[in-house]
Amino acid sequence: MSLRLGDIAPNFTAQTTEGEIDFYDYLGNGWGILFSHPADFTPVCTTELGKTAALQEEFAKRNTKVLAVSVDPLDKHRGWVNDINETQHVTVGFPIIADPDRTVANLYDMIHPNASETFTVRSLFIIGPDRKVKLMITYPASTGRNFHEVLRVLDSLQLTANYSVATPADWKHGEDVIVVPAVSTEDAIKKFPKGVEIVKPYLRYTPQPNLD
Numbered sequence: 001m002s003l004r005l006g007d008i009a010p011n012f013t014a015q016t017t018e019g020e021i022d023f024y025d026y027l028g029n030g031w032g033i034l035f036s037h038p039a040d041f042t043p044v045c046t047t048e049l050g051k052t053a054a055l056q057e058e059f060a061k062r063n064t065k066v067l068a069v070s071v072d073p074l075d076k077h078r079g080w081v082n083d084i085n086e087t088q089h090v091t092v093g094f095p096i097i098a099d100p101d102r103t104v105a106n107l108y109d110m111i112h113p114n115a116s117e118t119f120t121v122r123s124l125f126i127i128g129p130d131r132k133v134k135l136m137i138t139y140p141a142s143t144g145r146n147f148h149e150v151l152r153v154l155d156s157l158q159l160t161a162n163y164s165v166a167t168p169a170d171w172k173h174g175e176d177v178i179v180v181p182a183v184s185t186e187d188a189i190k191k192f193p194k195g196v197e198i199v200k201p202y203l204r205y206t207p208q209p210n211l212d
């Protein structure tokens with residue numbers, strides 16, 4: 001059965017460009033992003049891994065480890081990393097799993113046979129420190145993902161985990177957030193000293209709590 005939000009992300013060991021990895025050990029106590037791409041030496045995938053490499057510091061700031069996967073073998077990954085570094089002007093500093101026997105792809109349901117019998121689609125999972133799946137997105141091979149959107153979701157998830165707030169449509173870092181329905185207005189006023197704007201009893205905003 002495929003994974004759903006809130007499920008425990010399954011552990012695995014895998015060969016990667018950075019050596020053998022135990023997924024849970026690699027994540028440690030932090031957050032994780034596991035994302036698949038269809039194939040090495042392909043244009044969209046090259047830009048996606050390049051963008052991820054360019055944003056490595058942003059992921060690190062959010063205590064988040066990144067891990068890519070495809071069904072291509074390790075020697076192919078190694079050659080392709082050189083191309084990514086050269087063409088995208090980055091240094092890939094995160095592991096890429098070689099999954100030729102599809103262990104990880106099957107565990108995370110990354111092969112959608114009606115899209116491709118052979119290759120993983122563009123699946124992406126955000127996994128919390130509790131090892132639970134917090135976000136799942138699936139894109140087709142022809143559309144590169146927006147990694148700034150991935151960071152935006154990560155910020156939203158971390159605000160929810162740390163402050164019991166949610167984020168409205170199109171929210172961006174620095175904008176007001178929403179007090180979750182589980183928090184009463186009385187408690188919200190105590191909890192959020194920067195103020196609570198009550199538009200409706202169920203629609204209450206407060207400034208982003210983790211900013212000075």
Ligand code: BEZ
Binds near residue numbers: 042044045141
């Ligand atoms: C790409 O990364 O460009 C790509 C990979 C597989 C199918 C189509 C495009």
